[in-house]
Amino acid sequence: MPPATDRLLASLPTDLPAVERAARIPAGFVAAGATAGIKASGNPDFALVAAIGDPVPAAAVFTPNRFAAAPVRLSRANLQATGGSAHAAGYAKAVIATSGSANAATGPAGDADQAAIGEAIAAALGTTPQHVLHLSTGVIGTRLPVDKVSATIARVAPGGLTATDAGLDAASVSLCTTDSVKKSATVTVQSPGAGGGMVAITVTGICKGVGMIHPRMATMLSIVLTDATASPDTLRDLLRGTAAVTWDQLSVDGDTSTNDTVFVLASGAAGAASADTDPAARDALATAITAVARDLARQQARDGEGATALITCQVSGAADDVDARAIARAVIASSLVKAAVHGKDANWGRIAGAAGNAVAAEAAVLEAAGLTPTEAQARAAQPARVDPATLRIAIAGLVAYDGAKGGPTGIDKAAARIAMDAEEVLIRLDLGLGTGSGEAFGCPLTEGYVKENSEYTS
Amino acid sequence: MPPATDRLLASLPTDLPAVERAARIPAGFVAAGATAGIKASGNPDFALVAAIGDPVPAAAVFTPNRFAAAPVRLSRANLQATGGSAHAAGYAKAVIATSGSANAATGPAGDADQAAIGEAIAAALGTTPQHVLHLSTGVIGTRLPVDKVSATIARVAPGGLTATDAGLDAASVSLCTTDSVKKSATVTVQSPGAGGGMVAITVTGICKGVGMIHPRMATMLSIVLTDATASPDTLRDLLRGTAAVTWDQLSVDGDTSTNDTVFVLASGAAGAASADTDPAARDALATAITAVARDLARQQARDGEGATALITCQVSGAADDVDARAIARAVIASSLVKAAVHGKDANWGRIAGAAGNAVAAEAAVLEAAGLTPTEAQARAAQPARVDPATLRIAIAGLVAYDGAKGGPTGIDKAAARIAMDAEEVLIRLDLGLGTGSGEAFGCPLTEGYVKENSEYTS
Numbered sequence: 001m002p003p004a005t006d007r008l009l010a011s012l013p014t015d016l017p018a019v020e021r022a023a024r025i026p027a028g029f030v031a032a033g034a035t036a037g038i039k040a041s042g043n044p045d046f047a048l049v050a051a052i053g054d055p056v057p058a059a060a061v062f063t064p065n066r067f068a069a070a071p072v073r074l075s076r077a078n079l080q081a082t083g084g085s086a087h088a089a090g091y092a093k094a095v096i097a098t099s100g101s102a103n104a105a106t107g108p109a110g111d112a113d114q115a116a117i118g119e120a121i122a123a124a125l126g127t128t129p130q131h132v133l134h135l136s137t138g139v140i141g142t143r144l145p146v147d148k149v150s151a152t153i154a155r156v157a158p159g160g161l162t163a164t165d166a167g168l169d170a171a172s173v174s175l176c177t178t179d180s181v182k183k184s185a186t187v188t189v190q191s192p193g194a195g196g197g198m199v200a201i202t203v204t205g206i207c208k209g210v211g212m213i214h215p216r217m218a219t220m221l222s223i224v225l226t227d228a229t230a231s232p233d234t235l236r237d238l239l240r241g242t243a244a245v246t247w248d249q250l251s252v253d254g255d256t257s258t259n260d261t262v263f264v265l266a267s268g269a270a271g272a273a274s275a276d277t278d279p280a281a282r283d284a285l286a287t288a289i290t291a292v293a294r295d296l297a298r299q300q301a302r303d304g305e306g307a308t309a310l311i312t313c314q315v316s317g318a319a320d321d322v323d324a325r326a327i328a329r330a331v332i333a334s335s336l337v338k339a340a341v342h343g344k345d346a347n348w349g350r351i352a353g354a355a356g357n358a359v360a361a362e363a364a365v366l367e368a369a370g371l372t373p374t375e376a377q378a379r380a381a382q383p384a385r386v387d388p389a390t391l392r393i394a395i396a397g398l399v400a401y402d403g404a405k406g407g408p409t410g411i412d413k414a415a416a417r418i419a420m421d422a423e424e425v426l427i428r429l430d431l432g433l434g435t436g437s438g439e440a441f442g443c444p445l446t447e448g449y450v451k452e453n454s455e456y457t458s
Numbered sequence: 459m460p461p462a463t464d465r466l467l468a469s470l471p472t473d474l475p476a477v478e479r480a481a482r483i484p485a486g487f488v489a490a491g492a493t494a495g496i497k498a499s500g501n502p503d504f505a506l507v508a509a510i511g512d513p514v515p516a517a518a519v520f521t522p523n524r525f526a527a528a529p530v531r532l533s534r535a536n537l538q539a540t541g542g543s544a545h546a547a548g549y550a551k552a553v554i555a556t557s558g559s560a561n562a563a564t565g566p567a568g569d570a571d572q573a574a575i576g577e578a579i580a581a582a583l584g585t586t587p588q589h590v591l592h593l594s595t596g597v598i599g600t601r602l603p604v605d606k607v608s609a610t611i612a613r614v615a616p617g618g619l620t621a622t623d624a625g626l627d628a629a630s631v632s633l634c635t636t637d638s639v640k641k642s643a644t645v646t647v648q649s650p651g652a653g654g655g656m657v658a659i660t661v662t663g664i665c666k667g668v669g670m671i672h673p674r675m676a677t678m679l680s681i682v683l684t685d686a687t688a689s690p691d692t693l694r695d696l697l698r699g700t701a702a703v704t705w706d707q708l709s710v711d712g713d714t715s716t717n718d719t720v721f722v723l724a725s726g727a728a729g730a731a732s733a734d735t736d737p738a739a740r741d742a743l744a745t746a747i748t749a750v751a752r753d754l755a756r757q758q759a760r761d762g763e764g765a766t767a768l769i770t771c772q773v774s775g776a777a778d779d780v781d782a783r784a785i786a787r788a789v790i791a792s793s794l795v796k797a798a799v800h801g802k803d804a805n806w807g808r809i810a811g812a813a814g815n816a817v818a819a820e821a822a823v824l825e826a827a828g829l830t831p832t833e834a835q836a837r838a839a840q841p842a843r844v845d846p847a848t849l850r851i852a853i854a855g856l857v858a859y860d861g862a863k864g865g866p867t868g869i870d871k872a873a874a875r876i877a878m879d880a881e882e883v884l885i886r887l888d889l890g891l892g893t894g895s896g897e898a899f900g901c902p903l904t905e906g907y908v909k910e911n912s913e914y915t916s
Contacts, residue, residue, distance in 0.1 A: 066844040067814030105810050105846060107865035140807025141859070141866045335793075336911055343912030349598025352563050356525030359820070362839060381820060381839035386524040388563060401599070407565035408599045445912075447905045453794055454801030454903075 008394045008430045012314045012437055016291040021299070023168040023184040026202040026227035028052050028267025030161035033170025036152035038100035038138070038145055046152045047135075047171035048121070049223055050094040050161055051267055055082065055131040058092035058265045059236035061243050064364075069104030069259045070114040071134035078118075079232075081130045089232035093127040094157075095223055095263055097135035098149060099177050099208070102259050104140045113144045120150045124157035135221045137177055137208060137259055168225075172206035175221055178452065180303055183207050185295040191228060191284035192273040201228040201270045203288040209300035222296055223263050227270035228285045234276045238286050239264045244361075244369035246293040249329055249440040264289065301332075301441035302423075306448030310441065311341055313427040318436030322360050322369070323384040325438035330358035330384075331427055332442030341425050342444035346416035348393045348400035348408075351427060355391070358384035390432030396420045404432070466852045466888045470772045470895055474749040479757070481626040481642040484660040484685035486510050486725025488619035491628030494610035496558035496596070496603055504610045505593075505629035506579070507681055508552040508619055509725055513540070513589045516550035516723045517694035519701050522822075527562030527717045528572040529592035536576075537690075539588045547690035551585040552615075553681055553721055555593035556607060557635050557666070560717050562598045571602045578608045582615035593679045595635055595666060595717050626683075630664035633679055636910065638761055641665050643753040649686060649742035650731040659686040659728045661746040667758035680754060681721050685728035686743045692734045696744050697722045702819075702827035704751040707787055707898040722747065759790075759899035760881075764906030768882040768899065769799055775887075776894030780818050780829070781842040783896035788816035788842075789885060790900030799883050800902035804874030806851045806858035806866075809885060813849070816842035848890030854878045862890070 025031060029051060036046040060079060062072050076088060083090025096117060103110045114136075118129040136144065161167065172182045186204040193199040207222035230238070275282040302310040313331040318324035331337055334354035340347035359381050360366065366376035393401040396419035400411040483489060487509060494504040518537060520530050534546060541548025554575060561568045572594075576587040594602065619625065630640045644662040651657040665680035688696070733740040760768040771789040776782035789795055792812035798805035817839050818824065824834035851859040854877035858869040 064841065065811060065814040066841065067810045067846055102807075105807055105859065105865055107846075107861070109864060140811060335907075339908055339911035342908065345912065349560075349563055352525045353523060353598060356523040362817075383522065383524065388525055388565075401563065403565070406567060407563055445908055447908050449793075450797055450800065450903055450905050450908055453797035454803065 008392050008399065008428050009397055011426060012316060012439060016294065017187050017189055017287060019291050019295040020186045021184060021295070022165070022186055023172050023206055024165050024186040024202060024204050025163060025168040026204055026225050026267060026269070028056070028227050028269030029225050030163045031167040031171045032156050032160045032162060033174035034152050034156050034160065036098065037148045038098055044170070044174040045099045046149065046156070047097040047174035048094060048156055048161065049168070049171055049225065050125055051092070051265065052163070055091035055093040055127065056265050056267050057230055057232040057235055058133065058263060059089040059232055059239050060261060060263050061239055062088065062261050063259065067105055069102050069136060070106060070110040071103055071136040072259060072261055073111070074114045074118065075133045075261065078130045078133060083232050087233065087236055089236035091131060091232065092133045092265055093131040094121055094125055095133045095135065095265070096121050097175055097221065098144060099136070099175060100138040101136065101142045101144050102138045102140045103136045103144045104259055106141065106143055110143060113146050116146050117144070117149050120153045121157065124153050133263055135261055137175070137221050168204065168206060175206060175208035177208060178305060179208050183296060183299040183303070185292045187288040187291045189284050189288045191281045192278050194229065194271050194273050199270050199272050201226060201272050201284060201288065203292050205292040205296050207296045207300065221259065221261055224289060224292060226264070226266045226285065227268065228266055228272045228275060228281070229268040230266045230275035230285060234282070235264050235266055238289055240368040241370065242290045242293045244365050246290065246297045249297070249325060249438070298441050301443050304443035305452045306446040307443030308342065308446055309422065309444055310424040311338070311427065311443055312424060312439060312441055313429070314439040315429045315431065316437045317430040317432050317434065318438070319385045319434040320436040321438050322366060322379055324436040325440065326358040326360045326384040327355045327386065327429060328438050328440035330354045332440045335445055338442065338445035341420065342446050344417045344420040346395045346398065346400055346411050346413055346420065348395060348411065351393055352391070352401060355386050355429060358386070360384060385433060386431060387433060392430045392432065394428040396422065396425055466850050466857065466886050467855055469884060470774060470897060474752065475645050475647050475745060477749050477753040478644045479642060479753070480623070480644055481630050481664055482623050482644040482660060482662050483621060483626040484662055484683045484725060484727070486514070486685050486727030487683050488621045489625040489629045490614050490618045490620060491632035492610050492614050492618065494556065495606045496556055502628070502632040503557045504607065504614070505555040505632035506552060506614055506619065507626070507629055507683065508583055509550070509723065510621070513549040513551040513585065514723050514725050515688060515690040515693055516591065516721060517547040517690055517697050518719060518721050519697055520546065520719050521717065525563055527560050527594060528564060528568040529561055529594040530717060530719055531569070532572050532576065533591045533719065536588045536591060541690050545691065545694055547694035549589060549690065550591045550723055551589040552579055552583055553591045553593065553723070554579050555633055555679065556602060557594070557633060558596040559594060559600045559602050560596045560598045561594045561602045562717055564599065564601055568601060571604050574604050575602070575607050578611045579615060582611050591721055593719055595633070595679050626662065626664060633664060633666035635666060636763060637666050641754060641757040641761070643750045645746040645749045647742050647746045649739045650736050652687065652729050652731050657728050657730050659684060659730050659742060659746065661750050663750040663754050665754045665758065679717065679719055682747060682750060684722070684724045684743065685726065686724055686730045686733060686739070687726040688724045688733035688743060692740070693722050693724055696733070696747055698826040699744070699828065700748045700751045702823050704748065704755045707755070707783060707896070756899050759901050762901035763910045764904040765901030766800065766904055767880065767902055769796070769885065769901055770882060770897060770899055771885040771887070772897040773887045773889065774895045775889040775891055776896070777843045777892040778894040779896050780824060780837055782894040783898065784816040784818045784842040785813045785844065785887060786896050786898035788812045790898045793903055796900065796903035799878065800904045802875045802878040804853045804856065804858055804869050804871055804878065806853060806869065809851055810849070810859060813844050813887060816844070818842060843891060844889060845891060850888045850890065852886040854880065854883055
């Protein structure tokens, strides 16, 4: 047994501030949740978040799926119209989210439905349709009931909107589909103030996500709000870099949905210095956004369809961070590893096999994570470097494989079974090749996942 | 309902000769299966195939897994030694296959075990260890019992080897692990003879494959034998091109194993003209190898762990074949599509979603399929072109989505449920973009897969 100080046996340090799993609405925003009747269950299915006053800087990451849904295409066009570029960054007054129907693969009729909803929101809030961003989630190929949504808009906007945590919490409930719990995260950090001194800025995220989740861009619906100050382009840069190390490292089932979207909106109401020009303000905002995104991704993985635990894979000692993230992703996406964790089987051979197959992310993700375009192109989809002779693997704190010592350690499978009976199963790999590190989040593959996805259309 | 002549509703023509699902040993080879006692079950676990006389031309495709097992690394080195290049093509006298232990991630001790087995085979058959090729399959991280294997070699080689179909059939049984059925395929076609006129050449393949199967190079163990005439490099070219459209288009669970290998050996005993120099002989051999490989891949998909049916996805009307194969692969690899087929749910939305995520194969596979190195590099991992407005989808012969007609057709789900209650479920996509076509093979995701892979170590 190695000494307890073995870095293989400890979680990677994250350098991130503590996260509160609650919706704390930042200054400058109002929100509401409601029941429009889209879901047959009668559960809440309508969420609206709006900026107080003029439209605020906003940025997005969208699914790369070629079957991108009507709300994705309309939001992309709106950000382009208000931001003046194709960078998914512009200005927004409101975000409308409906659940129960994805409004994906619904053709021109679906586009018209989504546009009508945007017009209704704009009329109710005294803004233009271009300043409305859209989210929708649910069954692919079914139409949105525009009449029900319009009636709900008339009821909620603007009178039902409130600048309280309860309003944002209600919005988070309305995002859910097969989610077993609502999901939110809040971080408050100090930032340089616009007028000198320091001010507190808040970043809050709400999200949904249970299936059709796989690391290719942001893979679910998330809304991140902050009272910090930043331009659309700065928000976009921060969001994309964050997604590359959080949501892009999340997989539930290897399927990337047609509706995945993350929005971030910044009200500037905290009076912080601009993240565009003040490096310390930028760092504070980046750190807070990353902490919120990472925590939401972990909540999404833990609540994966049929999931009974969170699987976190952390990799250190890689040749670089790109390889480390690729390997972590390959491990948590492996059906065999996921099934083994379900069975509390410390099956390190499947982990080694998955690590041996890891390939770097696509160029866009690598660029977002900080590589130059040339570097990103050269590394995209390249195999990650793994040497069986220097690799070490630990499962739930027990060393299972040590390449330098001949490989298999003869792990005590009974002890591992007890250690793996936990809310979070940590799989650690140290590659012994360099200083690269990274992590990824997933969940066990269970009979429940199969049952949920074979017995019901979703 | 479109007319029955709609190309969407028909299977793609394959232009391939008929395949007999039996082991028919080609002239010039002997084979045997035996029980060495590696498996606790006492089932056959030892297979040996040998050329009669001198070593014959041989080629291979190996797993790209960085955790490549000892038999993979030794076979690669042996082909390099006898072929004089790193092209996985050389000369072989025999193929030894053991099942029950993968001899993967076993470190230097595992390498020594495999080398000892090679030496024992060489001594028994009067050849050199470099002319012995190795396969092994089973649990990762366990040692091979060399004493038991050596004792079996002494018993089987050469006395137990036989030039009968029964000998090769016994070898196919010994390859199996959790396979529910043995797998073999034979094709006989006419080829120009070495001395003029036409001769019959036979290509026979035996294989195993049930889990840890995913399209990145050949993904299981297969041995293909022929009495045709070809040099090692020609065999290698034909095998690699074949794998790109057959085994690379097969997925059971998204995991690529540490031991995947396909060998092809050519005895030349049929007296055919050389495939190196006679284009018609090359075509005949290529066609026969492809027919055998395609059929073995279909048998492997159908017998995937927990599988209750074969899923075939065929794509036509793509911008090119690369896109078509990528889309077919994305559909059959989607956990959500696989679960839907298990539930006999004509969930075309999940098929559309999977198609929208398809990305081209890696450069090596694209090169093998006929692209130039420059083309392959440019296309590798690029998104496949799909236009929701021109796409059509049919499931088990029923049109579910027609982009040109507004999208969803309102498929009769009850009728589809009956049509999907079959041994093979055909999913057809026509993209309406060009003339590219391709296919891929997979299986439903069932509770049985989860049970098999969570309750037992494998």
